[in-house]
Amino acid sequence: MTEDYLRRIGTLIRDARQHRGWTQAQLAETLGTSQSAINRIERGHQNLSLEMLARIGDALDSEIVSLGRSGPMHLRVVGGRQLSGSIDVKTSKNACVALLCASLLNHGRTTLRQVARIEEVNRILEVLHSIGVRTRWLNENNDLEIVPPATLDLDGMDVAAARRTRSVLMFLGPLMHREDRFQLPYAGGCDLGTRTVEPHMVALRKFGLEVKATSGFYHAEVDRTVSPGAIVLTERGDTVTENALLAAARHDGVTVIRNASPNYMVQDLCFFLAELGVRIEGVGTTTLTVHGVPTIDRDVDYAPSEDPIEAMSLITAAIVTASELTVRRVPIEFMEIELAHLEEMGLHFTRSEEYASHNGRTRLVDVTVFPSTLRAPIDKIHPMPFPGLNIDNVPFFAVIAATANGTTLIHDWVYENRAIHLTELNKLGGRVRLADPHRIYVDGPTHWSGTEVICPPALRPAVCILLAMLAAKGTSVLRNIYVINRGYEDLAERLNQLGAQIESFRDI
Numbered sequence: 001m002t003e004d005y006l007r008r009i010g011t012l013i014r015d016a017r018q019h020r021g022w023t024q025a026q027l028a029e030t031l032g033t034s035q036s037a038i039n040r041i042e043r044g045h046q047n048l049s050l051e052m053l054a055r056i057g058d059a060l061d062s063e064i065v066s067l068g069r070s071g072p073m074h075l076r077v078v079g080g081r082q083l084s085g086s087i088d089v090k091t092s093k094n095a096c097v098a099l100l101c102a103s104l105l106n107h108g109r110t111t112l113r114q115v116a117r118i119e120e121v122n123r124i125l126e127v128l129h130s131i132g133v134r135t136r137w138l139n140e141n142n143d144l145e146i147v148p149p150a151t152l153d154l155d156g157m158d159v160a161a162a163r164r165t166r167s168v169l170m171f172l173g174p175l176m177h178r179e180d181r182f183q184l185p186y187a188g189g190c191d192l193g194t195r196t197v198e199p200h201m202v203a204l205r206k207f208g209l210e211v212k213a214t215s216g217f218y219h220a221e222v223d224r225t226v227s228p229g230a231i232v233l234t235e236r237g238d239t240v241t242e243n244a245l246l247a248a249a250r251h252d253g254v255t256v257i258r259n260a261s262p263n264y265m266v267q268d269l270c271f272f273l274a275e276l277g278v279r280i281e282g283v284g285t286t287t288l289t290v291h292g293v294p295t296i297d298r299d300v301d302y303a304p305s306e307d308p309i310e311a312m313s314l315i316t317a318a319i320v321t322a323s324e325l326t327v328r329r330v331p332i333e334f335m336e337i338e339l340a341h342l343e344e345m346g347l348h349f350t351r352s353e354e355y356a357s358h359n360g361r362t363r364l365v366d367v368t369v370f371p372s373t374l375r376a377p378i379d380k381i382h383p384m385p386f387p388g389l390n391i392d393n394v395p396f397f398a399v400i401a402a403t404a405n406g407t408t409l410i411h412d413w414v415y416e417n418r419a420i421h422l423t424e425l426n427k428l429g430g431r432v433r434l435a436d437p438h439r440i441y442v443d444g445p446t447h448w449s450g451t452e453v454i455c456p457p458a459l460r461p462a463v464c465i466l467l468a469m470l471a472a473k474g475t476s477v478l479r480n481i482y483v484i485n486r487g488y489e490d491l492a493e494r495l496n497q498l499g500a501q502i503e504s505f506r507d508i
C-alpha cells in the first residue's frame with residue numbers, strides 16, 4: 001500500500017475508534033496487539049494485511065475500515081437449533097431517538113445511560129454532530145454524552161443521514177425554540193406506505209410554527225406571539241405527541257395536550273423532561289398538562305427504559321424455536337396484552353416479581369417461556385394505540401401464528417404496507433394469505449425450510465423472517481440487514497449466545 005493510502009486508512013481507523021469511545025489501548029487489547037502498534041497504524045506508519053484490516057473492522061464494528069465500502073451486510077443462519085439460557089432486553093430505539101432530539105432543548109450537558117447502539121441512533125448522532133452538537137460514547141455500557149453548542153450550524157446539516165430516518169422530524173419541536181426560521185429535509189425510514197406528517201404540522205401550528213414543504217425540505221417559520229393553551233391531536237401518534245411535548249417544554253406557560261399517546265417512548269420522554277425541570281401532569285394518560293420553562297440549562301443524567309418490541313422479538317424467538325428461554329428486563333406495562341394473547345394461544349410462561357428499570361419508573365419483569373403447543377386465537381389479532389396491542393408487535397404474531405394449529409387473522413389497520421411484507425415468510429414454507437393490504441390469514445403449523453431472502457424494507461417484518469430462519473431446518477441467507485440493524489443492537493451475536501448459529505458476512 002502507498003503511504004498516502006496507509007495514512008488515510010489510519011485516519012479512518014482512528015475516527016472509528018474514537019466514535020466507539022475507545023482508547024488506543026482498548027483497541028490494542030481487543031486485537032491482541034500493543035498500543036504502540038495501534039498508534040503506528042493510525043499515523044499510517046505500519047503496513048497492514050487484509051486480514052488485520054478485517055479484524056480491525058470487526059472489532060470496531062465499522063464499515064469505514066472495510067475495504068472500499070464493501071456493500072451491504074448479510075446473515076447466514078443454520079436453523080433448527082433450540083435456544084437456551086437468558087437474555088437482557090436493551091433500551092428502546094424509539095425512546096432513545098426521542099431523547100436525543102430532546103437533548104437539543106437543553107443548553108447543558110445531557111448524559112443518557114445504556115443507549116441502544118443501533119443504526120437509527122447513529123443516523124441521529126450524525127445529524128446532531130453535523131450541526132455542531134458534541135456527542136461522545138463514554139464507555140462500554142453505551143453511556144452517551146451530548147453537549148449542544150451555543151449556536152447550531154443548521155446549514156451544515158448532514159442531509160443524507162437525516163433522510164434515512166423518520167425520527168429527525170422530532171427536531172421540529174426543539175429547533176423552534178432556537179431559531180426563527182429553519183429547514184429540515186423530508187424524513188425517511190421504513191417503507192410502510194404513506195405516513196403523513198400532517199398531524200405534526202397541525203399540532204405545531206398551534207405553537208406558531210408554520211411549515212411549508214418544497215423540493216425535499218420542510219421550511220419552518222416561527223411566530224412567537226402565538227400561545228397554544230389547549231391542543232387536540234388529530235391522531236394519537238407517538239412522535240406527534242413527542243413533538244408537541246418538545247414544543248410545550250420551553251413554551252412560557254401551561255399547555256394541555258389532548259388525545260396524547262401514553263405509549264412507552266412518550267413516558268420516557270416525560271420522565272426526561274421532568275429531569276430538565278419541566279413539570280408534566282397526566283404521564284401515562286391521554287391528557288398531558290405541561291408547565292413549560294423558557295430556558296433550560298442543566299447537566300442531566302437519564303436512563304431510558306427497556307424496549308417492549310425487542311422483548312416481543314426475543315419471546316417470539318423462543319416460541320418459534322420451541323425453546324425454554326428467559327427474557328429479562330421486560331417492560332411489563334407495555335407487554336401485558338401481548339402476553340394475554342399468547343396465554344390464550346396456549347403458551348406456557350412464568351413471570352418474576354416486578355422490579356424497577358434504571359429510570360426508577362418503568363416496571364420490569366423476567367419472562368421465562370417454555371416449549372408449548374399453540375393454537376390459533378379465536379379472534380383476530382389487531383393493534384391499538386397504547387394501552388392496546390402494540391402496533392410494532394403485530395408482525396411477530398404472524399410468525400407465532402405460523403407455528404400454531406389453525407388459521408389466524410391478523411388485521412394491521414395502521415400501516416398501508418406492513419402486512420404485505422409478511423408474505424415473504426412463504427419463501428420459508430409459511431402459508432400467509434393476503435386478504436387485502438391490511439389483513440393476512442396465517443395457516444399453521446408450518447414446516448419451515450431454509451432459503452435465501454432479501455430483507456423487506458421494513459424493520460419488524462425483516463426480523464420476523466430472521467426468526468423464521470432460526471426455526472427452519474437447513475441453511476438460510478438473509479440479505480441486506482441494515483433495516484434490522486436500524487432497531488436492534490448485535491441481534492445475531494446475542495442470539496448466538498443463546499445457541500443460535502448465525503454468521504454475518506459481506507459480498508467482496
Ligand SMILES: CC(=O)N[C@H]1[C@@H](OP(=O)(O)OP(=O)(O)OC[C@H]2O[C@@H](n3ccc(=O)[nH]c3=O)[C@H](O)[C@@H]2O)O[C@H](CO)[C@@H](O)[C@@H]1O
Pocket residue numbers: 093094095097166167194195196234235236237238239240265385391392414415416
Ligand atoms: C420513532 C418512533 O417512535 N416510531 C414509532 C412511532 O412512529 P410515528 O409516531 O412516526 O408513527 P406515525 O405517525 O407514522 O403513525 C403510524 C401510523 O399510524 C396511523 N395512526 C396512528 C395513531 C392514530 O391514532 N391513528 C392512526 O391512524 C398513522 O396515520 C400512521 O399511518 O409510532 C408508530 C406507531 O406506534 C411505531 O410503529 C413507530 O415505531
Ligand SMILES: C=C(OP(=O)(O)O)C(=O)O
Pocket residue numbers: 166167189190192392459460487
Ligand atoms: C416502524 C418503526 O419505526 P420507525 O418509526 O422508526 O419507522 C418500527 O420501529 O417498527
